[in-house]
Amino acid sequence: MEPERFPHTITLRGGGSLTVRPTRRGDEQVLLAFYRELPQEDRLFLKDDVTTESWANRFIQRIERGEAVSLIADKDGAIKAEATLYRPRHGWSTHVGELRVAVACSHRRKGVATALLRLMVKLATDQGVEKIVVEVVENQVAARRTFEKLGFQQEAVLLGHVKDIRGIRRDLLILVNDSSHIWAAIEAMLADSIPGAE
């Protein structure tokens, strides 16, 4: 990751700003505080249990091993959003990255996810990622809309693939896009003056 790109400021729709920087060792507790604050309804559909110390440790280790790139957006030291790009280091899909993003309720619909994803796509492209995948559970409407707005399209559905903590089975949608196409969509959105990136 190019250090000169960070810290980066994102401007929120409606006023205010957040500072974006790469996640690093030492962020475990602020990350946990952020994820524990998310509504349980949202956490139900995140792939990992992001509220445990062991998750935070494994997450930082994956970053240090180069298997994941993570950006956090904070205000006065409190995380308001986090985005991760997972990328296999070996094998036949090293050109594919998987994106995940979460934004604090207080900061939603202000363009934060879009701005973070913009930075992530740039990082991914710089690292040679050609195809980006997102896994969304069928009823994650906000997530689906956010990614569809960036040009992601449904490529597959895995029926009943996800079981939430209530034991209800849900379909998992695989949304995909080519990095170059996402970049074009983002540029078009910026041209329409949607705030977020500077």
Ligand SMILES: CC(C)(COP(=O)(O)OP(=O)(O)OC[C@H]1O[C@@H](n2cnc3c(N)ncnc32)[C@H](O)[C@@H]1OP(=O)(O)O)[C@@H](O)C(=O)NCCC(=O)NCCS
């Ligand atoms: C999905 C999520 C990251 C979106 O974050 P956000 O910062 O609010 O997203 P943005 O403000 O950039 O919104 C982008 C667009 O997505 C659409 N969108 C976002 N939230 C929406 C909602 N609740 N309902 C309908 N459309 C929505 C809108 O078109 C929006 O653009 P607009 O506000 O200009 O109309 C956030 O709701 C979240 O953290 N959800 C829980 C975690 C999650 O589901 N993560 C995805 C797993 S990969």
